[in-house]
Amino acid sequence: MEAFVEILVDTLKSMIEEERGLLCGVATDMEKLARLLSAIKAVLEDAEQKQFTDKAIQLWFQELNGVACEIDDVLDDYAAEASRIKYKNSGCFSLMCYPVAGNLVFRHKIGKRMKEILEKFNAIADERTKLGLSDQKRGSYFNASLETGSMVNEPKVLGRDEEKEQIVHILMKEKDRDDQNVSILPIVGVGGLGKTTLAQLVFNDERIAKHFEPKLWVWVSEDFDGKRIIKALINSIQRTTTGELELAPLQSNLQELLREKRYLIVLDDVWNENPWEWEKLKSVLECGSRGSSIVTTTRKQKVAEIMRTLETRYLSSLSDDQCWSLFRQQAFDCQEKQERLEAIGREIVKKCGGVPLAAKALGGFLRFKSEAEWNSVKCSEVWNLPEDETRILPALRLSYLNLPVELRGCFAYCAVFPKGSIIKKEEVIHLWMANGLISSNGTMEVEDVGAAAVTELHHRSLFQAVEKDVLGRARDHSFKIHDLVHDLARSVMEAKHGGTESNRTMMLDMPNDRLTVAFPIKITGTDQFCSFLPKCGSLRALIVRSPWWRAEKFTELRPAVSKLKHLRHVNLSRSDIILLPNSICDLWNLQILNLNDCDKLWSLPKGMRFLRNLRHLCLHRCRNLTHMPSGIGKLTCLRTLSMVVSGGKSGFQLSELRGLNNLREEELTIKHLERVEDKKHAEEACLTEKQSLRKLNLHWDSKRTLQRYNDQEVLEALEPCPSLQYLNISGFKGSSLFPSWISTVTEVLVWESAVDYIVGAQESTAADAAMSPSLKQLKLWNMPNLKGMLGREVQGTPGIFSQLQYLTFIDCPTLTLPLPRMPSLKKLCVVYCGPNVAWASISNLTSLQCLIIESIEGLSCFPEEMLQNLSLLESLDIGAIKDLRALPRNLACLTALKTLTVRECPKLESLRGLASLQELHIEKCYNLESLPMGTKALKSLTHLSIKGSYATALSEEVKHLHAVQVLDLRLFDNLTSLPDWFGDHLTSLRHLTLRFCPELETLPSSIQMMTTLQSLTIVGCDLLKPRCERGGEEWHKIKHIPDLMILT
The missing domain is CATH 3.80.10 (Leucine-rich repeat, LRR (right-handed beta-alpha superhelix))
Structure with missing residues (x-):
């Protein structure tokens, strides 16, 4: 909010200074408004902190937000009218020639609105005094109740044994390093994830106690005071209270106490991002003997980067089962109650998002509640639960209050995205731009400011990087938000606006109609668009999005879109739209037009040249776009232009690209x-x-x-x-x-x-x-x-x-x-080529790691020498070679081969020489007689996937795969059961998948003994599915498996 108000003040001052002669009577009110906004801005830091506990201040905040949005609308209207006059009068590029104030109707309308807003702001300004809001400087949001110590407060800590062992091992081997006396290991994670508890477990481990002397614990918090930390360390060693001394003697005293000792220090809850402050403290601590270590816990990745000498440990979320165990300890006092409420409790646990603080807090909150109250919590959002009893959001809110003011609105806005969704970096930056949450700062363009904001929120553990999506594809420029952090964002938005948008629902009847400024409204059809249009005059962002992968229902953008004159962001990506109305070119404030993946779109409107504020015209994968109008080259604000279509003698000319030298887009399609x-x-x-x-x-x-x-x-x-x-x-x-x-x-x-x-x-x-x-x-x-x-x-x-x-x-x-x-x-792919490829020359490629050969007609065998010299080959993929009868016999020479995939080779009879193989994937090779050389040779195999078989039983050879951890069986048309030896021999199996085995009816009893099995997926096995559901004949065999998925 503070950043938004600051942008409004800057805009008002700029308008007054540059266009005083054009404002004619409105300038005085604008000056008063700018002064009032500056005065109110001074108390916003105090209000921000108090609004979560004071309902009156929360309501004041909501009223302020509404009026601030009204000011934004007025300024938008003025800018739009100025642009309209400037660019629709050819040859005149000065507002002095066609002053906005010359339009008496428009001037009267603006003046009236300004007076109304000024009256509201006067009342808001008066109210701030009554509420006791002050212009105090930002203080600390931490209090003594959050202070931590070295003792583990939990009777039993779940889910952190592996991480504890890893850290203990790292710390104890640091004595062997010669390059430095002290090593620093940071633990990073979102609030409530268990960073302090993990550090306590390490601190109190017997091996650590024998290895380090002394062991010291300091709770640091937001106030990184080197002198205070040094005094705390001295007091901990001497077990006395240090008197008031200057810093220098304190430093000398601590060094004397630590010199030549192999110490362990835990600095818990560090927020300091000033490298100089850390270096000053670190220089004092570099007096210990070799192998001394410091463990630090923090929510901020940047803190870890400043302090670390060892690899940062990023704390992972707990599983639902681990959270359930924590929840159960707190929630139940008798077995009868657990049996009655377990189903509801497990649904509630899913709200915890793997955060132990949330699991324990919700369990304790519900311990003495009725079943009706349990159901109420199950149907509520965490951000709606009583804060004083659950303590979840107050713990997380420290991360929000610690944000720079310019990032708070950006973070809270992310509540508009559905929980668990993958958010594209570019998309969220564009939405921040559209809603006025970020602006250029003179040295950085607005997009760079947005990119820096995303990076900062990621470094503070509020955003989580996404390396791959659900299909395993890389997502380099995407992130997601932890469920509880999402709840935090929603709670902030609730406090500021009085409501927010549910995941897939339009909020058109909100008590505060200014919310259309803060949230993108999602629509899925042309008729729905027309129905909500009259209610959205202040809309900044319009996103057409389907509940599924595409927006098939949306085929037409009506001309009435021009009534949404405040629109800055229009996203029609993945829709079935064919043409855009020319009236979209009346949206003078439009900055972003996203048409990515509109593969039915064939032309752009003729008036595109009037969109002089357009910065991003996104046209990726518009495959049927065959016509673009001339004049695109006049859009000199463009930073993104992903595609152009040559128009020959008419339409877009390649020469128009000449003047677009501000383009930042790295990709261009012509x-x-x-x-x-x-x-x-x-x-x-x-x-x-x-x-x-x-x-x-x-x-x-x-x-x-x-x-x-x-x-x-x-x-x-x-x-x-x-x-x-x-x-x-x-x-x-x-x-x-x-x-x-x-x-x-x-x-x-x-x-x-x-x-x-x-x-x-x-x-x-x-x-x-x-x-x-x-x-x-x-x-x-x-x-x-x-x-x-x-x-x-x-x-x-x-x-x-x-x-x-x-x-x-x-x-x-x-x-x-x-x-x-x-x-x-490293990688060679040969696909849809003739059979006379010089296959033997592949042996020249001595660095080859991956070889893919597919869809080769008329090829029955490969030359034996093809695989010679390929000692680095790790992956071999042979597919859709219908006449292939055998692979080269010298597969055994591929000593580095880890993955073999053979698909749709119906005449292939055997596989040989695969001793080092770790993954084997066989698909629709119905003539394959056996697995390679008998599975006794596959001692390293951990993944086996067989798709397509006419066998009535699983091959006996599989029982020898003692190392296999993942087994995927699909399209076994005649398989009726798994063998009795299944659970006795596959002792390392962790993940079992059974898909589309229509005759499969039973599972072996021995599956109950498979304690390593973590997941079982059954899909398309119509006879087996009802037997494996809760209460079915097979349920008792599989109920111990943590992750069960049984689908039709």
Whole structure:
């Protein structure tokens, strides 16, 4: 809130200073308003802290927020009217020529609204005094009740044994290090996750007690006072209270007490981000003997980075079962009550999000409550529960109150995202921009300010990085929010606004209609859009989003969208929209238009040139976009323009790219290059000046039937900047395979070309031009005349492809030339190529780690020498080779092979020589007689997946897989049961999956003895499913398994 008010004050002052002559009578009210806002801003820090415990202040805060949003609307209206006059009067770019104040109707309307707002603000300003709000400087939000000590307060700590053992091991081996006397190990995690408890467990371990002397514990908190910490350490050693001494004698005293001793110090709950303060304290502590250690706990990643010398330990959440055990200890005083309330309790535990504080607090809160009250908690959000009794949010709220004021609104806004959702970094930054929560600061553009905010919230453990999504795909620029942190954000938003949006529901009847400013409203259909339109005059962000993967129901954006004149963000991504109304170009404040993945969209409105405030035009994967209007080049505020479509003599011209040198987008796609008339028009794009460009996609229409092609000269003229890393070319029909500037591409080259039209096609190779020797990845696709990798003119040239790491051939049926030596190649893919590939030359690729061969017609066997020299090969994937009868016999020479995948090879009869294998995946190889050499040889196998079998019983060979941890059986059409030996022999099994085995009816009794089994997934086994559900005939066999998933 404070940051939002500050932005309003700055906007008002700027408007008054720059356009005083245009405000005509309104300037005085604006000046008064700016002064009032500044006065109120001074007490917001006090109000922010007190609003959570004082209902009157909370209501005052909500009223202030509503009026502040009204001011924002007025300023928006003024800016929009100014822009409208400025850009709809050709040749005039000065507001003095067409003053807004000259419009008497508009001036009267603005003046009236300003007076009304001023009256409200006067009342709010008066109320602040009555509420006792002061302009005190920010103080500490910590109190003595939070102070920690070294004793473990819990009778039994669950779920931290492994982490404790790891830390103990690390600390005790530090005595062997020669490079430093003291090592620092940080423990990082969100509030309530158990950082202090884990540190206490380590501190009190008997091995630690024997290894370290002395052991010292200091609770640090937000106030990182080096003198106080030193005094606490001295008092702990001497067991007396130190008198008031200056810092220097205290430092000397502590060093005397610690010198030549191997000590352990725990600094609990550290918030300090000032490296200098830490270095001053650290210099005093570097007097101990080798092997001395410091353990620090913190919520902030930045603190850990400043202090650590050892790898940071990021504390993980507990499992639902571990949380249930903690909850049960606190909630139940008798067995009868547990049996009666267990089902409800397990649902409540899911609210804990793996945070032990929440599990214990909720359990204690419910201990003496009735069943009706348990049900009430089950149906409530944590942020609605009594704070004084649960203590969950107050503990987490310290992280919020410790945030810089400019980050608080950004954090609270994240409550609009559904719990558990993966949030894209770019999306949340755009929404912060749209809602005025961030702004440029003179040295940084607003997008950079947003990126810094995301980084800071991540460093403070409020955001969690997401490395992969549910499908295992990398998510480099995404994050998620822990469920309890999400509850914290919602509680803040509730306090400020009086309500928030539920996960998939539009809140259109909120008591405060200004909430449309704070929350994006999600709609799923055209009719629904029209119905809510009259209620959303202040809307900043409009997001069309389906409950599932796509917004299929939304096909049309009505012209009435222009009534939402405050819109700054429109997201129609993944919708089925075909055309945008031209009225969208009346949204003068629009900053972001996201049309990513609108694959039915074929044209943009003609008036796009009027969107002069547009910063981001997102068009990724708009595959059917065939027309763009002229004038895009006038949008000089653009930072993102992901795709352009050449319009030939009409529509968008490549020359319009020349003036767009502020683009920050690293990727640019240019479509329909066949419409470019000649080399001159292509040169006018000036791609060499696009310094941020890293990835360039150039597309010609491969289905064209023109008599003359100018592809070669156009491609030559589209020379990019030297920093280009990725080039993708498709539909190209030029006179030679590569342009002269191909050496510009330093990382990845993807080439899809109809080379029938290349002169000398029979001699086409992948090195007809001087490629960059630093090229890392090359993908050659749909090249029916490509012979191989090297042409005669460069044969033997040193350095060609010397750094290439990834090579892919797709649909190159005439590929026959031997592969050259590529000393850095890690991965080779050969897909949809002819059977006459020089397979034996693969043995030249001595650094190869992954080999994929798929969909090769007419190939019955590979030459034995193909696998020679591949001592580093770790993964081999053979798929869809219908005539393949056997793999090379010398598989045994692949001593590093860990993963083998064989798919859809119906004539394959056997696999041999796989002693080192760790993962084996077999799919639809119905003729395969047995597993490799009998499974007795597969002593290292930990993952086995078999998909597709006509067998009526599981092979006896499987019983010898004593090391297997993951077993996945799918599409066993005739399998009726698992063998009795299953549980007796597969003693290491942790995860079992049974999918689409329609005849499978029973599980072996021995599965009850599988204590290592952590998860069982049963899907599409219609006979087995009802028997395995609670109360079914098989339930007693599997009820001990922690993670059960049984689906139709």
